[in-house]
Amino acid sequence: MFEDNHAAGGVFDFDEIADHLIEQGEDVSPSELHGCLTGLICAGATGEAAAGLAGVNQALKLDLHGELADLMLRLYDVTQAALQDDEFEFHPLLPDDDIELTLRVDALALWCRGFMSGFARVTASAGRGSQGLPGDSAEILKDIAMMIEAGVDEDLSEDESEANFMEIVEYLRFATLNVFMDTQGQLESGELTPPSVH
Known part of the structure; x- marks a missing residue:
């Protein structure tokens, strides 16, 4: 969900992509796609956007090219900047609220699936899986994996379902930031070796 008050400044339109x-x-x-990009970055692959695009293509078995590839390069850069931002401007790319x-x-479930694919691609290539992650991040990854099965509870009212959805999105937003910061902390301390994504 990238709007004018969010990280991408309204540049990225869900329907256009x-x-x-x-x-x-x-x-x-x-x-x-955005989940996968985010997963790559959160696992420590904070290199060039072109490497991120290659990582997405490989993790999701795609062949993005042309204008779409250019959009993904920009989305990678903006996502990386949002994750690093002190104002916590990161937001998952989801359809508009209407x-x-x-x-x-x-x-949301697909975003989580993409995140886990991107995260797994980097950690597997670095030969570390989820080992070495701080406890919070390990639990968060389990939560994100469970969200792949997310659905709407038919027994709840529309307002309750909407409130639950917003709460889950907000949790996901800060959970993602937490994983990113934990990984960055371990990379900076030398506990993790920076992975390469080709």
Whole structure:
């Protein structure tokens, strides 16, 4: 969800990215793409955006090119900057709030799936899996993995479901920042070796 008051300054439009994906014949959600980019960065792959694009292509078995690849390069840079920002400007890329809740919940689940794919790609290439992560981050990764199965509870009212969704998004936002900061702390202290993504 990138709006004018969020990190990307309104540059990234969910529907525009979705249209590019359809044009390229890729059956993947913009949320899953952003989740994957974020997972790569949170696992420590804070190198060049081109390496991030290659990582996404490999983790999700895609072949993004042309204008969409350019968009992904910019999204990688903006996401990395948002994660590093002291004002906690990071937000997952999800459909607008006026979209039906079921579709937003589906997109949230796909974002989480993408995050886990990107995170796993980096940690596997570095030969460390989830070992060595501080306790909070290890638990957060389990939570994010569980969110891949997220759905709407039909027994709740629309207002309750909406409130629950917003609460989960906010948790996900700060949980992601927590994993990023833990990894950065370990990289800076030398506990982790910086991985390379090619």
